[in-house]
Amino acid sequence: MSNLLVTGGAGFIGANFVHYWMKTYPQDKVVVLDALTYAGNKSNLDPVANKQNFVFHHGNICDTPLVETLLKEHRIHTLVHFAAESHVDRSITGPDAFIETNIIGTHSLLKAAKKIWLDEGLNRENHRFHHVSTDEVYGTLGPNDPAFSERTPYAPNSPYSASKAASDHLVRAYHHTYGLNVTTSNCSNNYGPYHFPEKLIPLVITNILQDKPLPIYGDGQQIRDWLYVEDHARGIDLVMKKGRLGECYNIGGINEWANIDIVKLICELMNQAFAEDPSLAEKYPQAKKAKQGGAQELITFVTDRAGHDRRYAIDPTKSNQELGYIPVESFESGIRKTLQWYLNNNSWWSAVMDGSYQQWISSQYADA
Ligand code: NAD
Secondary structure (H helix, E strand, C coil): CCEEEEECCCCHHHHHHHHHHHHHCCCCEEEEEECCCCCCCHHHHHHHCCCCCEEEEECCCCCHHHHHHHHHHCCCCEEEECCCCCCHHHHHHCCHHHHHHHHHHHHHHHHHHHHHHHHCCCCCCCCEEEEEEEHHHHCCCCCCCCCECCCCCCCCCCHHHHHHHHHHHHHHHHHHHHCCCEEEEEECEEECCCCCCCCHHHHHHHHHHCCCCEEEECCCCCEEEEEEHHHHHHHHHHHHHHCCCCCEEEECCCCEEEHHHHHHHHHHHHHHHHHHCCHHHHHCCCCHHHHCCCHHHHEEEECCCCCCCCECCECCHHHHHHHCCCCCCCHHHHHHHHHHHHHHCHHHHHHHCCHHHHHHHHHHCCCC
């Protein structure tokens, strides 16, 4: 039995990780620490909220004394760190919050972990700090460049990826300098349930359902590697179980797609869903184009993001050979499950798209 502290557990990946963990290890205690920013949503944790071995704590990772108290009070062995400002576009218009949470916040957690686990000796032998990071720290690839391996030099291009790169270095330094038991995973783009609708896949799904334009940056040929979120949770689990201390592991889907092709695929699947299930037209009366089989007509090209990375791709050799990691969800079934989840959960996505979100998104795609 283990006691976990999960930071950012009310966000997209954090919440999916909590569900995965509590299903897989029902005897473990899971404590979530989350500041409930615009991206955090307590209802993402509703399925586990009433379990005796689950605790939600509303608070900020920058509050070091609070983190120390949680580590002690719940006798935490394992800290899994998801909390972050995570949206590249927001980091371009407002980088300060990214520096605060992603760098200072990560350092706050490391200081608290060092104090409680190493200086005070609680769980000194079996503690673990797992840091969740991104493939964006490696920068951008040309069409024929080899995929990112763990030896690819860091070259972050956005304030978001630069702040994540800084946090990765701090985590590494706390291992080498103080002997903190750390591991880091650098993952590609995730998709799945509870994904905040400012990100590409949920944005496209929810915009089709509202008959709104589907904004595509530049020529839409930016390539990303996509991984179903539960496969990310499995990957983190394996890194924590089998990964070597102080090491980083890349986790990816071996699944590269150009943005425009993903958007066209979602349009096709949505047209199909409306054709097969007439009740959808009643549930989503606004979705006129999808009802007529023409969701793709909503595609609208907009000015490219400043400094937009062209291609990300993950070389999975290390996580495959050392951990035996392979993603299990095919893109075909993962994207269908995701679409179905949004079709079934319109109350969730309507609620998270409040006034401030609407204001932000319309300023973002003014030319859509
Ligand atoms: P998200 O934006 O959906 O969720 C972030 C969560 O962190 C929210 O619940 C938010 O309330 C919380 N949070 C933010 N600042 C906080 C603070 N100061 N204190 C406490 N909680 C705070 O993000 P996500 O997409 O779930 O990403 C989770 C992690 O995974 C991030 O570290 C991100 O860099 C990394 N990652 C994401 C992806 C992806 O595709 N989304 C890919 C690779 C890595």
